[in-house]
Amino acid sequence: MAAACKPLRFKTGSLPQTCSMRLHFLLFLSLSALVLAACQPTPETRTVSTLAPPPQIENEAEIVARGEYLVRTSGCNDCHTAGYAERGGKVDKAQWLLGSPLGYNGPWGTTYATNLRLHLKDMTEAQWLEYSANLRTRPIMPDFAVREMTREDRRAIYRFVQSLGPAGEPAPAYLPPGRTPPAPYFTLVLPQAPAAAPVGGH
Numbered sequence: 376m377a378a379a380c381k382p383l384r385f386k387t388g389s390l391p392q393t394c395s396m397r398l399h400f401l402l403f404l405s406l407s408a409l410v411l412a413a414c415q416p417t418p419e420t421r422t423v424s425t426l427a428p429p430p431q432i433e434n435e436a437e438i439v440a441r442g443e444y445l446v447r448t449s450g451c452n453d454c455h456t457a458g459y460a461e462r463g464g465k466v467d468k469a470q471w472l473l474g475s476p477l478g479y480n481g482p483w484g485t486t487y488a489t490n491l492r493l494h495l496k497d498m499t500e501a502q503w504l505e506y507s508a509n510l511r512t513r514p515i516m517p518d519f520a521v522r523e524m525t526r527e528d529r530r531a532i533y534r535f536v537q538s539l540g541p542a543g544e545p546a547p548a549y550l551p552p553g554r555t556p557p558a559p560y561f562t563l564v565l566p567q568a569p570a571a572a573p574v575g576g577h
């Protein structure tokens with residue numbers, strides 16, 4: 376069985392570790408796990424289990440840059456930075472994520488995109504990671520998108536926001552349904568909830 380490993384090594388003529396890496400790769404390609412298991416007893420392939428994890432971004436500047444990229448491309452600025460969409464994203468970073476006076480009015484009342492720089496100010500990284508993994512907000516915040524982000528990406532956002540530092544004022548307070556907000560605000564008039572789907576329907 377160990378022969379399953381050796382031909383690979385001989386063909387490439389490379390170091391034993393290359394063999395292990397190739398096997399690791401092949402495993403991901405759904406090649407039989409048996410091949411890997413067969414290789415494990417041989418000394419050179421014991422490294423399969425001790426291989427370094429995939430490279431992670433550990434450099435602080437890179438983490439912060441990743442956070443900036445995510446904030447820029449995941450839409451956080453669209454709502455949490457006043458005037459961002461109107462100016463086609465041409466807003467100085469110093470003004471990013473300071474919250475917005477633009478209300479989102481709907482059946483839930485009126486919500487305002489939070490000043491994230493103040494919101495994260497007193498949160499430790501560990502607190503943010505726990506909080507953001509379980510984030511639940513009112514509409515129109517896509518809390519589900521943040522919950523789906525990897526821990527690394529949520530950490531990068533945290534580091535980026537911390538790098539900007541706290542600034543600005545809190546966004547206007549949430550208004551319950553039935554209260555007309557002052558301008559500017561969007562009103563969402565939603566269709567009636569559909570009737571329960573018929574059994575077997577799509």
Ligand code: HEC
Nearest residue numbers: 449450451453454486487488489512513514515516517549
């Ligand atoms: C479509 C607009 C929109 C987008 C896009 C958006 N947000 Fe929000 N966000 C809001 C609104 C509005 C609220 C306030 C919700 C509420 O009152 O419960 C909010 C609240 C939050 C909160 C909770 C703050 C609190 O006060 O409890 C966090 C954290 C947050 N947003 C982070 C993000 C991040 C990170 C992104 C980008 C990945 C993002 N948001 C994208 C509109 C948006």
